Amino acid sequence: MKIISSMTFLIKYIFWGALAGLLILFFMPNSQLPFNWHVAQDIFHFYQTHSRLEAQPASQATLTIDNLSFAEAVEKASPSVITINTYHPKRFRESENLAPNEKILDVAVGIGSGVILSSEGYIVTNYHVINNAERISISLPDGRRRFVEVVGYDVETDIAVLKTNLQALDSAKLATSSGVKTGDLVLAIGSPFGRNQSVSLGIVSAITYQSFAPRIQTDAAINNGNSGGALINSSGEVVGINQMILSSLGGGQTGINYAIPIDRVKKIAEEIISYGRVRKNWLGIDAAEFTEYAHRQRFPDIEFGTGFFVRKIDIDSPAQKAGIQKGDFITRFEKQSISGVASFYKLFYDTPIGKEVEVELIRDGIKLMTKIKLVEKSIQPIS
Known part of the structure; x- marks a missing residue:
């Protein structure tokens, strides 16, 4: 370390300078100063004690910006991050260079990224990366390329799973995104504008909710082609799948980018x-919440931030069959307090399909309790 090296040099300089001075005084002709062995011993003891800094292990030395690197984390994660090419036939057109019955097929090519989930060949990416593609190919960091098939996708969460028959794949090391905190350092790996294995650095700016689903907000640069790539921590573990950027009016970078937490993925x-x-739970209610001022006007006897109100009920839904009514204020779900709509949906999505849950609500100032059996939402064809 530079700081330690400089200190060691200074100590050596003081020691040898002081020792040389004493020797000069001792041997100098006509010197009237006696040589003081006690002073010499003190100087030597000072040098012995403080020169131990030189032997201090690097791991304990002061960290400087000169040796700060995330190459090891990138090296660990990058083999599992791939490039995805999508092919979208547009139209046939004629050309004067072709025979009368021949035509040219124009094909638009899209670029995205993906992460290898398992050595069996499953790959995760964003649904919007492969949407409407007639064919999809992948390029691995080792140069191998293959066309892949779509296993399935979910439009609502913007997640798709692909499958390749390639062998000897490096699957990603997945972290637990529930441990991700604002201020954590993260790196985005992907293929922005087709530049494979590109890496950008940033921090977790916030943990936000969009459509009541959690998102990791980061200032690590994410551009066209990064979608579906990996957001990793400083240990090289995937904490999220890069999804989108919040662009300015001109389409430029704003430093506000989003990734889907890996636990949800x-x-x-x-x-x-x-x-x-x-498979998704179905309750059949439209949950909503007011601003604090509107809440106090509508529900003066209910503390703000302790639940949500039911704006609408679906016909023949589990909620309607359990007696839930429009205007009810729900405060607890499965014996857990609710702070708002996002809090409710987190509990709701994590509840197993078919489970009977206990719901506490307030209606006309009266606290009520009811039980609702969750059922699977109507099947959505996804492939």
Whole structure:
């Protein structure tokens, strides 16, 4: 370390300078100063004690910007991040260079990224990357290329799973995104504008919710082609799948980018791989919440931030069959307090299909309790 090296040099300079001075005084002709062995011993002891800094292990030394690198994390994660090419036939057209019955097929090519989930060949990416593609190919970091098939996708969560028959694949090391915190350092790996294995650095700016689903907000640069790629931590583990950017009016970078937390990605991908679709709970209510001022006007006796109100009920839904009514204020779900709509949906999505849950609500100032059996939402064809 530079700081330690400089200190060691200074100590050596002081020691040898002081020792040389004493020797000069001792041997100098006509010197009237006696040589003081006690002073010499003190100087030597000072040098012995402080020169130990030189032997200090590098891991304990002061960290400087000169040796800060994330190459090891990138090297660990990058083999599992691939490039995805999609092919979209547009139209046939004629050309004067062709025979009368021959035509040219114009094909638009899209670029995205993906992450290898398992050595069996399953790959996760964003649904919008492969949407409407007639054919899809992947390019691995080792140069191998193959066309792949779509296992399934979920439009709502923007997650798709692909399958390749390539062998000897490096699957990603997945972290637990529930441990991700604002301020954590992250790196985005993908193929922005077709530049394979490109890496950008940033931090977790916030944990936000969009359509009541969690998102990791980061300032790590994400551009066209990064979608579906990996957002990793400093240990090289995937914490999210890069999804989108918030662009300015001119389409430029704003430093506000989003990734889907890997815990949610794993759950959706497992559903697609196991069932060919994403099974979802159905309750049949439209949950809503007011601003604090509007809440106090509408529900003066209910503390703000302690639940949500039911704006609409679906006909023949589990909620309607359980007696839930429009205007009810729900405060607890499965014996857990609710702070708002996002809090409710997190509990709701994590509840197994078919489970009977207990719901606490307030209607006309009266606290009520009811039980609702969750059922699977109507099957959505996804492949």
